[in-house]
Amino acid sequence: MIQIDVKMKIAVLGTGMVGNAIGTKLIETGHQVMMGSRTPDNIKALEWTQSCGLNASQGTFADAAAFGEIIFNCTKGESTIEALRLAGEKHLAGKILVDLANALDFSKGMPPSLLICNTDSLGETIQREFPGAKVVKTLNTMNCQVMVNPGLVNGEHDIFVCGNDSDVKTVVKNILTDFGWRNIIDLGDISASRATEQLLPVWIRLMGTLGTPVFNFHVAR
Amino acid sequence: MIQIDVKMKIAVLGTGMVGNAIGTKLIETGHQVMMGSRTPDNIKALEWTQSCGLNASQGTFADAAAFGEIIFNCTKGESTIEALRLAGEKHLAGKILVDLANALDFSKGMPPSLLICNTDSLGETIQREFPGAKVVKTLNTMNCQVMVNPGLVNGEHDIFVCGNDSDVKTVVKNILTDFGWRNIIDLGDISASRATEQLLPVWIRLMGTLGTPVFNFHVAR
Numbered sequence: 043m044i045q046i047d048v049k050m051k052i053a054v055l056g057t058g059m060v061g062n063a064i065g066t067k068l069i070e071t072g073h074q075v076m077m078g079s080r081t082p083d084n085i086k087a088l089e090w091t092q093s094c095g096l097n098a099s100q101g102t103f104a105d106a107a108a109f110g111e112i113i114f115n116c117t118k119g120e121s122t123i124e125a126l127r128l129a130g131e132k133h134l135a136g137k138i139l140v141d142l143a144n145a146l147d148f149s150k151g152m153p154p155s156l157l158i159c160n161t162d163s164l165g166e167t168i169q170r171e172f173p174g175a176k177v178v179k180t181l182n183t184m185n186c187q188v189m190v191n192p193g194l195v196n197g198e199h200d201i202f203v204c205g206n207d208s209d210v211k212t213v214v215k216n217i218l219t220d221f222g223w224r225n226i227i228d229l230g231d232i233s234a235s236r237a238t239e240q241l242l243p244v245w246i247r248l249m250g251t252l253g254t255p256v257f258n259f260h261v262a263r
Numbered sequence: 264m265i266q267i268d269v270k271m272k273i274a275v276l277g278t279g280m281v282g283n284a285i286g287t288k289l290i291e292t293g294h295q296v297m298m299g300s301r302t303p304d305n306i307k308a309l310e311w312t313q314s315c316g317l318n319a320s321q322g323t324f325a326d327a328a329a330f331g332e333i334i335f336n337c338t339k340g341e342s343t344i345e346a347l348r349l350a351g352e353k354h355l356a357g358k359i360l361v362d363l364a365n366a367l368d369f370s371k372g373m374p375p376s377l378l379i380c381n382t383d384s385l386g387e388t389i390q391r392e393f394p395g396a397k398v399v400k401t402l403n404t405m406n407c408q409v410m411v412n413p414g415l416v417n418g419e420h421d422i423f424v425c426g427n428d429s430d431v432k433t434v435v436k437n438i439l440t441d442f443g444w445r446n447i448i449d450l451g452d453i454s455a456s457r458a459t460e461q462l463l464p465v466w467i468r469l470m471g472t473l474g475t476p477v478f479n480f481h482v483a484r
Contacts (some may be wrong), residue, residue: 150382159461160376198418199483202465229468237465240380244423244458247450248482260481261469262420 053078053110055103055125057086060142060186061116067190068114069094071220078106078129107133112140112213113175119145119164120157123171135174138210140217141165141235142181142189144242153246156239165235169206178205178214179235183245185255192222192258199258200225204234227261274299274331276324276346278307281363281407282337288411289335290315292441299327299350328354333361333434334396340366340385341378344392356395359431361438362386362456363402363410365463374467377460386456390427399426399435400456404466406476413443413479420479421446425455448482 054065055078068075077087077100087100099109107113107129117125122143126134145157145164158164165179180203181189188194192201201223205211215226229237241259249255275286276299289296298308298321308321320330328334328350338346343364347355366378366385379385386400401424402410409415413422422444426432436447450458462480470476 155381155457159381160464161371195483197483199481227469227472229465229472234468236376237468240461240464243381243461244450247455247458248448251448251450252482252484254484257482257484260420260483261473261478262416262418262481263473263475263478 049073051076051109051111053106053113054116055079055106055113055129056116056118057084057090058116058118060189061114062086062090063186063190064114064116064142064181065090065098066094067221068217069097071217073097075099076101076106076109078103080125080128103129104133107137110137112138112217115139115141115143115168117143119143120147122164123167126168126172131172131174134172137175138213139168139172139175139177140181140214141168141177141179144182144239146242153243153250156242159236159240161236163233163235163239165204165232165239169232176205176207176210177232178203178211179232179238180204180214180218183238183241184258188256188258190221192224194256195258197260198225199260200227202227202229202234202238204229204232204238206231225260270294272297272330272332274327274334275337276300276327276334276350277337277339278305278311279337279339281410282335283307283311284407284411285335285337285363285402286311286319287315288442289438290318292438294318296320297322297327297330299324301346301349324350325354328358331358333359333438336360336362336364336389338364340364341368343385344388347389347393352393352395355393358396359434360389360393360396360398361402361435362389362398362400365403365460367463374464374471377463380457380461382457384454384456384460386425386453386460390453397426397428397431398453399424399432400453400459401425401435401439404459404462405479409477409479411442413445415477416479418481419446420481421448423448423450423455423459425450425453425459427452446481
């Protein structure tokens with residue numbers, strides 16, 4: 043059983059829009075957060091710490107992973123495995139690794155295709171490459187504004203979670219609840235990453251059709 | 264501009280649950296329907312005609328495709344191209360071909376993966392193989408009970424349409440409206456088939472999680 047402290051130490055890997063949004067929300071919901079990047083003096087990470095106050099710090103991927111009891115992978119899916127190798131297998135072992143990424147392939151033009159799909163997924167690849175980590179795939183099916191502020195989207199809408207360890211998923215679901223999520227659908231083991239990562243193509247098409255990234259999927263019953 | 268008659272002649276290719284549901288609904292909404300199969304005396308097609316009355320008939324794939332002004336592909340995606348070849352390119356040319364199929368691969372166990380995906384799709388393959396046909400992909404993202412009775416699912420929920428010809432999509436949208444669909448999302452050209460066909464993996468997972476096939480996707484905004 044994993045203990046849930048009121049304040050957890052959390053690593054956020056990635057300094058882009060997703061890392062920034064998630065890191066800020068984790069600070070707002072009472073956690074200590076270290077943002078990790080390739081270098082110890084990333085300008086975006088430094089700016090983020092300055093805007094977030096005393097509970098925010100920054101360092102390398104390895105620094106952050108060593109710091110965190112939970113690690114949020116907010117790197118681009120295309121470079122996630124490399125980033126996690128830099129974070130270090132020993133710093134991931136035994137920890138909760140929340141994977142938000144989608145591995146997109148822009149080499150064939152727009153819209154992007156997926157680098158891994160159908161009979162495999164990024165979530166499964168991470169779990170396979172870092173078997174000591176407890177991987178939970180979630181938050182990968184909506185824009186980062188919606189991730190941390192579900193109320194931006196009207197009406198009922200849902201977030202998907204999958205992973206191999208039920209206790210670990212409970213910890214992650216509690217964080218999602220703190221983020222404002224009300225409808226959390228647990229799709230089972232980490233192989234369900236195939237299913238949620240394959241929502242990206244329709245998400246990208248919908249963004250073009252609707253003219254906004256502020257929308258989300260709902261499973262009506 | 265394609266003329267919309269009050270009663271159209273429509274071919275339904277396939278005698279399974281999907282063909283049966285679609286054929287019956289098309290009869291109920293005032294059309295003449297010929298159900299097509301591999302043989303001229305398919306027992307399921309004969310039973311269907313007997314239950315549906317004078318506007319229902321049956322024959323080979325080629326008979327049905329020759330009869331129909333619009334052709335609904337309700338065959339299994341795995342054998343769709345072969346079925347359409349039996350229907351005959353000359354009988355598809357210039358006609359609206361509504362593709363409902365998903366090409367699933369059960370050879371690697373459950374849940375199935377997709378036979379075509381990511382950088383291609385069944386919808387695009389059909390359009391490429393039968394360039395004279397006007398392919399519209401729709402109705403492939405829900406169970407056949409929901410296809411013909413959207414009211415089975417509570418609240419707002421959506422159906423996706425894509426295809427290269429706007430006038431043709433208007434004809435198909437009118438049929439969907441007759442089926443009871445209120446929220447029709449047009450995702451653009453036929454390449455959006457990649458997006459909607461890749462909803463199948465999450466659909467299959469959801470069916471397992473929810474314990475029912477009676478649900479549907481809604482894009483909350």
